Amino acid sequence: MGSHSSPGFAHALETAGAWLLAMLWILPLLYAFWTAFHPSQYATQFTLLAPLTLQNFYNAWEAAPFSRYFFNTTVLVAMILVAQLVLCTLAAYAFARFAFRGRDVMFVLVLIQLMIMPEVLLVENYHTMSVLGILDTLPAIGLPYMASAFGIFLLRQTFKTIPKELEDAARVEGANAVQILMKVYVPLAKPVYLAFALVSVSFHWNNFLWPLVVTNSVNSRPLTVGLQVFSSVDQGIDWSIITAATIMTTAPLLIAFLLFQRQFVQSFMRAGIR
Amino acid sequence: MNAARSSRLLTSVHGWLLLLPAASLLVLFTHFPAVATFLHSFYSTPKGARKSVWVGLDNYRQMVEDPIFWKVLTNNAYFALGTIPVSIGLALLMAIWVNGKIAGKGWLRLAYFTPTVLPMIAVANIWLFFYTPQYGLFAQILNAFGMPSFNLLGSKDTVLACLIVVAIWKEAGFFMIFYLAALQQISPNLAEAASIEGASRWYFFRRITFPLLMPTTLFVLVNAIINSFRLVDHIVVMTKGGPDNASALLLYYVYEVGFKYWDSAYAAALTMVLLVLLGLLAVGQFLFLDRKIHYR
Numbered sequence: 001m002g003s004h005s006s007p008g009f010a011h012a013l014e015t016a017g018a019w020l021l022a023m024l025w026i027l028p029l030l031y032a033f034w035t036a037f038h039p040s041q042y043a044t045q046f047t048l049l050a051p052l053t054l055q056n057f058y059n060a061w062e063a064a065p066f067s068r069y070f071f072n073t074t075v076l077v078a079m080i081l082v083a084q085l086v087l088c089t090l091a092a093y094a095f096a097r098f099a100f101r102g103r104d105v106m107f108v109l110v111l112i113q114l115m116i117m118p119e120v121l122l123v124e125n126y127h128t129m130s131v132l133g134i135l136d137t138l139p140a141i142g143l144p145y146m147a148s149a150f151g152i153f154l155l156r157q158t159f160k161t162i163p164k165e166l167e168d169a170a171r172v173e174g175a176n177a178v179q180i181l182m183k184v185y186v187p188l189a190k191p192v193y194l195a196f197a198l199v200s201v202s203f204h205w206n207n208f209l210w211p212l213v214v215t216n217s218v219n220s221r222p223l224t225v226g227l228q229v230f231s232s233v234d235q236g237i238d239w240s241i242i243t244a245a246t247i248m249t250t251a252p253l254l255i256a257f258l259l260f261q262r263q264f265v266q267s268f269m270r271a272g273i274r
Numbered sequence: 275m276n277a278a279r280s281s282r283l284l285t286s287v288h289g290w291l292l293l294l295p296a297a298s299l300l301v302l303f304t305h306f307p308a309v310a311t312f313l314h315s316f317y318s319t320p321k322g323a324r325k326s327v328w329v330g331l332d333n334y335r336q337m338v339e340d341p342i343f344w345k346v347l348t349n350n351a352y353f354a355l356g357t358i359p360v361s362i363g364l365a366l367l368m369a370i371w372v373n374g375k376i377a378g379k380g381w382l383r384l385a386y387f388t389p390t391v392l393p394m395i396a397v398a399n400i401w402l403f404f405y406t407p408q409y410g411l412f413a414q415i416l417n418a419f420g421m422p423s424f425n426l427l428g429s430k431d432t433v434l435a436c437l438i439v440v441a442i443w444k445e446a447g448f449f450m451i452f453y454l455a456a457l458q459q460i461s462p463n464l465a466e467a468a469s470i471e472g473a474s475r476w477y478f479f480r481r482i483t484f485p486l487l488m489p490t491t492l493f494v495l496v497n498a499i500i501n502s503f504r505l506v507d508h509i510v511v512m513t514k515g516g517p518d519n520a521s522a523l524l525l526y527y528v529y530e531v532g533f534k535y536w537d538s539a540y541a542a543a544l545t546m547v548l549l550v551l552l553g554l555l556a557v558g559q560f561l562f563l564d565r566k567i568h569y570r
Contacts, residue, residue: 018371019378021364022385025443029388031411032400091296098289099282106293113304115556117504120525120548123532123541124307124314147299177288206393208507209525213533224395228511231399239403246396257391261384264391268448269455 032243040240056244060230063241065218066248069226076138076222077204083146084200085193091147092155093181097167107156113149119210126213136220141211145204151196158192159185195267198260205253223249308549315542326539333543343544345519346527349434353523354502356438357445362494364446366487369453370479383454386447394444398511401440402427405512427513430520437521440508445501449494456490457483496559503548524548 034042036057042050060066094100095107118125129140162185170180186193208224215221221229227249231242247254257264315333320326337343372383389397404411405426413423426432460483468478506526509515515522515530522530525548532541 014371014374015376018368018376018382021368022382025389025447026385028397028400028404028443029392031404035403087296087299090292094289094292098285098292100286100289103289106297109305110297110300112556113300115500115552116304116308116549117500118303119504120552121304121307121311121545123528123538123545124310125303126532127310127538128302128307143299144303147296147303149300152296177292202391206391206395208393208395209510209529212510213529224393224507227399228395232511239406239409242399243403246399250392250396253391253393254388257388258384261380265383265387265451265454268390268451 032247035240036244036247038240040238056240057248060241060245060248064226064230064245066223066226066230066245068218069221069223069249072138072220072226073205073222073224076141077201079138080142080145080204081197081200083142084148084151085197087147088151088155088196089181089186091152092159093185095152095156096159097164110149110152113147114153118144122210122213125210129214136215136217138220140214141207141220141222142204144210148200151200154192154196155189158189162188192270194263195270198264198267202253202257202264311542311545311549314539315546317539319537319539329539333540336540337543337547342519342522342527346515346522346524347547349519349521350503350523352434353438353441354499356435357441357502358495358498361442361446362449362491362498364442365449365494366453366491368446368450369457370483372450373454373457386450388447389444390448390451392444394505394507395511397440397444398508401436401443401508402512405436427521428517430517433513433517433521437508437512440512441502441505445498449498452490452494453487456487460486492559492562496555499555500552503551 037052037054038050039053039055091110095103095110125144126135129135129143132140134140166184166188167180170184175183206224207222208228211222212225212228215225218226227245230245314326316328316330317326318329318332368382368386372379372386376382403409407413407423407425407428412426416423424432426436464482465478468482473481503523503525506523506529509521509523509526510529513521515526519527524544528541528544528548531537531544
């Protein structure tokens with residue numbers, strides 16, 4: 001696709017622009033990596049021969065209970081995902097294949113959560129958690145997200161595209177509703193499940209404001225909140241250690257993303273088309 | 275009762291049973307708190323032995339007279355206006371580049387998309403370092419040109435712009451994905467036909483691609499607006515709303531009022547403003563968007 005006047009030049013200009021923007025986009029990360037992997041006196045001066053070190057990571061790891069934070073985040077993310085997969089599958093199946101009174105009203109009520117996400121209601125939700133007596137626990141962080149409107153919507157759309165004949169065939173063979181769901185719908189929606197799982201895991205690995213509000217001890221803090229406590233209270237302004245901690249806490253997600261880049265992008269794409 | 279009716283009843287019961295677990299959680303953590311916020315905004319904050327009492331519109335009166343409220347609302351408007359058009363424009367440009375015939379497409383896509391998978395809080399830490407006076411990258415660039423170092427986050431005039439830059443950087447790659455998905459659904463025959471007809475690329479974009487992408491643009495726009503109200507993580511890390519509330523957004527103010535001053539009644543009134551704004555957005559989306567994007 002060349003433009004009309006001097007296609008070669010225009011194309012070269014565009015390529016240069018695209019690459020310039022990409023460099024700009026990746027620059028903050030490169031800067032963070034530089035700082036994290038060099039002794040602090042090289043944090044802000046770029047000498048090609050500056051010695052590499054892992055000392056900053058070691059110091060960060062020693063300075064705060066990051067292993068506990070990693071554990072908390074992993075449990076939290078897994079707990080939310082499992083609950084979401086079960087709850088959203090059941091609800092989406094109901095919306096896609098069951099005719100019942102009030103279904104459309106209920107569907108609109110579900111979609112409301114797409115607009116009003118749980119963090120907007122953090123004051124009241126905090127109150128609810130304190131009434132339930134579960135403040136400062138992992139379930140308190142996860143509960144508001146477990147019935148995901150986004151997941152229900154995504155799966156409902158998918159289930160609706162599955163031919164009804166498949167369900168009828170299974171029913172003739174004597175399968176009940178739950179068996180039909182597990183043997184017909186769930187297997188056929190596998191790519192959508194993968195897409196939803198990737199989006200959900202990266203969202204909740206990164207979520208910050210609600211966990212910040214609802215936790216106040218090492219026992220329940222996820223990585224994001226732990227990182228914030230660490231970099232604002234414990235460290236003063238040692239940027240080498242802060243960037244090392246930042247990279248460390250993001251590393252699992254970043255590595256997973258680099259390894260499964262195609263799946264990630266396709267998942268986000270799939271999740272976006274509705 | 276005949277068989278058809280009882281089977282319909284059974285379907286109904288099954289439907290509701292399947293829906294029940296998700297619906298009860300949604301009611302408990304979305305609908306109930308939304309209604310409770312509305313009710314609590316007419317009561318006072320309980321303090322120690324003093325019970326919460328009906329105060330009518332007092333919280334709203336306090337809000338109208340609160341200069342900080344107006345400040346954060348204006349900030350939020352500027353933040354949205356600064357973030358949304360640029361990030362959507364860049365997203366579209368990125369998508370067209372990555373979808374076209376440019377060398378190293380895979381790498382470009384990777385570079386554009388990476389900020390999306392990083393936590394906002396980590397991103398904010400990195401950018402905080404960027405903006406640091408004397409040491410940060412910006413200060414060093416200024417120094418290299420012989421200009422004095424300047425505290426970008428410490429000045430009322432520049433702090434919001436700094437946060438806007440971070441938000442654009444974080445979101446453009448995310449929105450790019452939606453455009454990319456849409457572009458891949460446009461038949462390449464269209465471009466071929468246009469180039470045979472002698473249409474310039476710009477003409478083709480303006481008359482064909484852009485209109486075809488309209489539903490995506492509207493979808494991205496709605497998401498961008500929601501995000502501009504919802505995303506305040508970077509404020510907690512970078513500025514804490516300062517200096518002098520110059521970088522506080524509405525949700526950040528709710529967080530401050532609710533969890534620093536523990537004034538839950540006033541926080542409820544402020545949350546109502548957020549809910550009304552998001553509600554208006556939902557109505558707008560319903561009226562305009564659903565005409566164009568039909569749910570299959």
